[in-house]
Amino acid sequence: MALSVTILGARGSVPVSGAQFSRYGGATTCALFEADGDAVVLDAGSGLLFLPPEAMERPSLPLLLSHPHADHLLGLPMCPYVMLPGRRLDVYAAERGGLDARAQAGRLLSPPLWPVGTEALPAEIRFHALPRTLRLGAVGVDVLEGEHPGGVSVFRLEADGKSVVFATDVTLGEAFAARLAAFARDCDLLLCDGQYTDEEWARFPGFGHSSWNAEKKKKKKCGAKRLRIIHHAPFRTDGELDAAAAALRETDPNFDFAREGERISL
Numbered sequence: 041m042a043l044s045v046t047i048l049g050a051r052g053s054v055p056v057s058g059a060q061f062s063r064y065g066g067a068t069t070c071a072l073f074e075a076d077g078d079a080v081v082l083d084a085g086s087g088l089l090f091l092p093p094e095a096m097e098r099p100s101l102p103l104l105l106s107h108p109h110a111d112h113l114l115g116l117p118m119c120p121y122v123m124l125p126g127r128r129l130d131v132y133a134a135e136r137g138g139l140d141a142r143a144q145a146g147r148l149l150s151p152p153l154w155p156v157g158t159e160a161l162p163a164e165i166r167f168h169a170l171p172r173t174l175r176l177g178a179v180g181v182d183v184l185e186g187e188h189p190g191g192v193s194v195f196r197l198e199a200d201g202k203s204v205v206f207a208t209d210v211t212l213g214e215a216f217a218a219r220l221a222a223f224a225r226d227c228d229l230l231l232c233d234g235q236y237t238d239e240e241w242a243r244f245p246g247f248g249h250s251s252w253n254a255e256k257k258k259k260k261k262c263g264a265k266r267l268r269i270i271h272h273a274p275f276r277t278d279g280e281l282d283a284a285a286a287a288l289r290e291t292d293p294n295f296d297f298a299r300e301g302e303r304i305s306l
């Protein structure tokens with residue numbers, strides 16, 4: 041079975057554009073997991089606008105939403121997939137702030153913040169509560185509650201003996217880092233929040249993110265084969281990410297920062 045993860049958006053908080061962001065990309069969080077006949081979308085940041093043609097042709101697509109912060113939802117109303125009649129997007133999300141999946145999307149996608157609601161889109165959008173485990177075709181999904189303001193779902197996707205853990209928007213305090221290490225044990229690929237330098241992490245406690253150094257320690261602990269840091273700070277340039285990656289790879293060659301458009305075979 042051919043399995044892959046495509047990074048469609050690796051930026052955190054807000055999308056950015058400009059020559060200084062061209063290699064790691066400016067779109068916010070979105071990834072596509074593919075396992076032969078099955079595909080699962082992770083988050084609906086502005087990267088959702090860049091679904092590859094094979095995914096666009098699928099009559100239906102499941103989308104797992106980690107949490108409803110705007111940078112993880114803002115690709116939903118204008119992504120080309122939902123502009124196609126005859127397509128169906130199944131959105132799974134845990135209840136957040138007393139709001140179910142439909143109400144979370146409805147906060148952003150309704151007047152006065154947006155001209156129309158999701159019911160006005162040509163594709164059908166169905167909303168589902170997120171259980172602790174679910175099966176989407178050949179893909180098994182386990183869910184862990186992460187540490188982030190308002191809460192966040194961390195996903196482990198498995199198919200054909202390979203696994204990917206998607207842990208965006210998490211703060212790696214000691215207790216949660218241990219839970220995440222157990223949840224991600226021996227996965228083939230760990231996608232993990234690493235928005236900050238150590239110095240920024242100390243300056244912004246309570247913002248719900250982690251430093252890339254903390255991610256590196258955790259990867260060692262859980263035995264993930266590969267690590268890609270996601271949710272890059274909006275102001276972090278390609279040159280700064282290159283320099284940080286080079287320094288970290290001196291001790292771990294399997295470490296890297298995720299790049300928009302990168303397809304990782306498992």
Ligand SMILES: [Zn+2]
Pocket residue numbers: 052053109111112209271
């Ligand atoms: Zn975010």
Ligand SMILES: [Zn+2]
Pocket residue numbers: 107109188209248
């Ligand atoms: Zn968030």
